[in-house]
Amino acid sequence: MHSSARKIAANAEDDADIGGIDGIVGFHIRLAHGAVYRHFTETFVDLELTQKQVSVLWLIDEHPDIAQADIGRRLQMDRATVMAIVNRLQKRGFVERGASTGDRRRQTLHLTSTGQAALAQARASVLEHEAWLKSRFTPREVALLIDLLKRIHE
Amino acid sequence: MHSSARKIAANAEDDADIGGIDGIVGFHIRLAHGAVYRHFTETFVDLELTQKQVSVLWLIDEHPDIAQADIGRRLQMDRATVMAIVNRLQKRGFVERGASTGDRRRQTLHLTSTGQAALAQARASVLEHEAWLKSRFTPREVALLIDLLKRIHE
DNA sequence: AAAAACTGTCTGTCTTGCATACAATTCGCG
DNA sequence: CGCGAATTGTATGCAAGACAGACAGTTTTT
Secondary structure (H helix, E strand, C coil), X not given: CHHHHHHHHHHHHHHCXXXXXXXXXXXXXHHHHHHHHHHHHHHCCCCCCCHHHHHHHHHHHHCCCECHHHHHHHHCCCHHHHHHHHHHHHHCCCXXXXXXXXXXXXXXXXXXXXXXXXXXXXXXXXXXXXXXXXXXXXXXXXXXXXXXXXXXXX | CHXXXXXXXXXXXXXXXXXCHHHCHHHHHHHHHHHHHHHHXXXXXXXXXXXXXXXXXXXXXXXXXXXXXXXXXXXXXXXXXXXXXXXXXXXCCCXXXXXXXXXXXXXXXXECHHHHHHHHHHHHHHHHHHHHHHCCCCHHHHHHHHHHHHHHHC
């Protein structure tokens, strides 16, 4: 009897999120992202690559001759932001810009051999980083988490 | 028989993440965080507050006379970063720094009445933002997602 | 009492995100 | 077909945040 009263109170609190910041989904996404970001950075200090830079390298490798605008769409980044990242990667000799056949507004992007080598190293580090991240989940939970996250960004 | 062979192949691919960026948990966390960040920013254009700033206001309100170092620990931010944020909030008259009783290294932080008002508005916007975020999940899934995310950042 | 740790502060650098603007190019619709 | 609209890359400037390194005052540990 009094236990059901307690339950009701608890539910009421849940509905109102207790006013506490811990009930905010966005708050936990921020913190989780921060933790992942920090560990990623640690893993990549030697390679001197950021998350975004690796993502762009990876994407160019998966889709040779992709254009900057497409990268922006896939990674949900501004065109100007993509350009800044590509500039950095180009300055380090990882990617090259080339002419596009057909549409003269676009440019093709492809990895140099240096870029290929960097990506190969990066892939290994990403797997190490992922192992750290996945170590706290079962394979089922990993799939579940990805599914939930996809619903947010897709 | 041949189906088991296929299964093995499929598992092998799973283990290697198919080489695809879509199999990377961190990748989805980044994208999800980006989407949430963007929507948050849209929701708060009028209030001109960022995620971090709201989090800090919220935290100071929840824990009056908290010190900067404690904020940093709870929100996983560098001391220098916390200071930058508190400086901005102080410049806008939302928070005040005060002396700490006992430990003279620390300072206490508390909201001004202006800060209280801003936080009240912010809370409403956060709920609106959260509703957008939660709209794609059942209550069970929300709880599940929070649980999974907590394991990453706790 | 000396060493180590903590706290706030300051400075500077790097990355990212976004707004704005511009020119060249391509596309869509009348 | 032709002209306005949309796309693409580029450039610039600004704000926020992360972090490293340094410093001084204070507290805790040994």
